[in-house]
Amino acid sequence: MCFKAKRRLTLALSSMSALLPLTAATAWAQDSKVNAINMPVGVTEVSASIYDLHMIIFWICVIIGVLVFGVMFYSIFAHRKSKGVVPATFHESTKVEIAWTVVPFLILLAMAVPATKTLIEIYDFDDAEMDILVTGFQWKWKYEYLQEDGENLKFFSNLRTPQDEIYNEEVKGEHYLLEVDEPLVVPVDTKVRLLVTANDVIHSWWVPDLAVKKDAIPGFINETWFKSTQVGIFRGQCAELCGKEHGFMPIVVHVVSKADYVDWLATKQSEAAEIKELMAQSFTLDELAERGKGVYQRSCLACHGANGEGGVGKAIAGSLLVTGAINGHLDSVVNGVPGTAMQAFGGQLNDVDMAAVITYQRNAFGNNMGDMVQPLDIFNFKKGQ
Template sequence: MTNKLSAGLAALFSLGTGPALAAQPVDWQMGFQPAATEIMTQIRGFESYTLWFIVPITLLVLVLLIYVMVKFRAGANPNPSKTSHNSLIEVIWTLGPVVILLALAVPSFNLLTAQYSPPEADFTVKATGYQWYWGYEYQTDEELSFDSLLLQDGERADAGKEDLATYPRLLTVDNEFVVPVGKTVRVLVTAADVLHSFAMPAFGIKIDAVPGRLNETWFNAEAEGLYYGQCSELCGKDHAYMPIAIRVVAQDKFDAWLAAAADDVEAANRNLIAAIDADAKSVDVAANVKN
C-alpha cells in the first residue's frame, strides 16, 4: 500500500516538473481545459455558478411548454380562455428575470474587473500575428525576437519533439513562447496583415490582434508545463495551422534559456527541452528507488 501511494505521489509530482503536463484539447472534451492561472480558475467557477441558473430555467421552460401544449390543446380546450392579463404572473415574470440578471451581473463584472486590472508586470512580450504564424519580441535586457511556426512532421526528430502525446500534431511549434512560472507576463498583441486572435484556453485569455493597434492582456501561470492555444479569428486559408504554444518553466531554466536564446534560439530550445527531460527522468528514478 505504501509503495503504491509513493508511486502515485511521485507520478503526480512528475506532472509539474516534466513535459507531461501539457494543456491541450482532448477527444470528446465537453468542458474547459484545466486552469493554469487564477483568472481561468475564476472563469471555471463562474461557469459552474451560471449553470445553477441555466439548468433550472431550461427545465422550467420545458415543463411549462409541455403543460401548455397538453392542457390547452384544441381537443382538451374547445372553448379557449379570453383572459387578457394576470397581474401576479406579470409581476413574477418581470421581477424574476431582473433578480436573475443581477445575480449573474455582479460576479460577471467582478471577473471582468480582475481580467482587465493586471498587477505590475515582471516583463513584457509583444506577440504579432502574421499569415500564418506568430512572432514574439521579449522586451527585456536581453534583446530577443523570433517567429513561432507550426512544426511539420518531418522536423520533429531534429527538434526533439517526437512524442505525440506531449507534442500533438497541428499544435506543436518550432519555437515556444517561454515564460517563468509564477511571474506576471504582460502581452502586447497586434497583427501585421489581417485580423488574428491570441487565445490560450488554460490561461483564460483571448484577445484580438488588429493591424495598426496594440491590445494588451496578461497572465500568471501557476504550474510548469506546456500549454497550447490557437489563433481564434478566421484569418485566411491556413488559419487552422496557426497554433500558440507557451512553455512555463522554473525561473533558473528561464534565465538560462533567455541568455542562450539571444544568440541561438533553436539551440536554447533544445537545451531547455533536454534539461526538462532530465528532471523528469530523475523524478522517475527516485520513484522507482522508493518502490
C-alpha cells in the same frame, strides 16, 4: 493530375482539416484529457473564474428550463381539453406581469455580479512582472521580450510539423499542426502582460488553458495577460481566418519553473551574442549552404517546395531571379515582393541566416551558381536602402 496541382490540392485539404479542431479538441495542455463536452478549466486564476462563471450561468439556465418546461408540460397534461377543462377568459394579470418582470431582473442581477467581477479581473493589466510583444505574421508569430535595459530578446515561432505529415506521406504525430520550433517560454506564478499586434492581416492569439484570446490587428496594440499556476506545455492556434495557411499557425507556451526560466533566458541571450559575433565573420560556401538548408526548411519549404519545385510560391530550381544578379535576389528576400505571397524576411531572419539561405538557394536544386553571400553583404545591403 500533375505533381504541383496534387500538392496544392493536398495543402488546401490540410488547411481545411486544420480549421476543424478550432471548435473542439485543439490547444489543450500536453497530456491533459480533452473534454469534448465542456470547456477546459485551464491553469490560471482567470481561467478558473471563467469556468466557474460558465457553470453558474449553465445551471441557472438548466433550472429555468426545468421550471418553465415543467409548468408548460404540466399545464398541457392537467388542463387538456379531453378532461373538459374550460379555459380562463381573463386577458391579463397585474401580479403575473409584475412577477415575470421582477424575477428575470433579479436573475440577471445575480448573473451580473460574478460576470462583472470576472471581467474586471480579465482587464486588470496592472503589476505585470513581464512584458512580451506578440506580432502575428502570415503565418508565424514573433515574440519580443521587452527588457528595461533595452536588450530585448526576440525570435520567430514557426510550425514544426514535418511536410511529409502534412502531405500524408507519413503518419500524423500526436501534436499534428500544434508544434513549433521556438515556443514562448515564461516562468510559473508570474504575471505576464502580452502586447498583441500584427504585421500584415488580422490574427488572433488564442490559448484556451491560459484563458487568452486576443485579436492581433495591424497598426493597433491590444493588451491581455495571464499568470499560470502550473508548469506545463499549453497549445493554441490563430483563431482568426488570416489566409489559406491559417491552420498552419500554432502557438505553444512552455511554462517552466523560475530557475529553469533564468537558465533558458541566459541560453537565448548567449545565442544572440553568438549571432552578433558571427555577423563579423566570413564563411565558406559549404558552411553557408549547410546552415542555409536548415533555414530553408524552416522558413521557405512550405511555399517553395522541398526540392525547390514551387507550389504556393514560385519555383527556386532554375529560377531566373535566383540564378540572376545577387542584388535582385537580395532585394526579393529582404524586402519581399508586393502583391504576392512573398514576405519581407529582412526583419524575420538575422543577417547570418539570411546570407546562408540565399547562398543555399543559389547553389541547391541544380542552380549551382558557385557564388555566395556573406553576413556583411546583407548588413551593407540593408544599410544602403
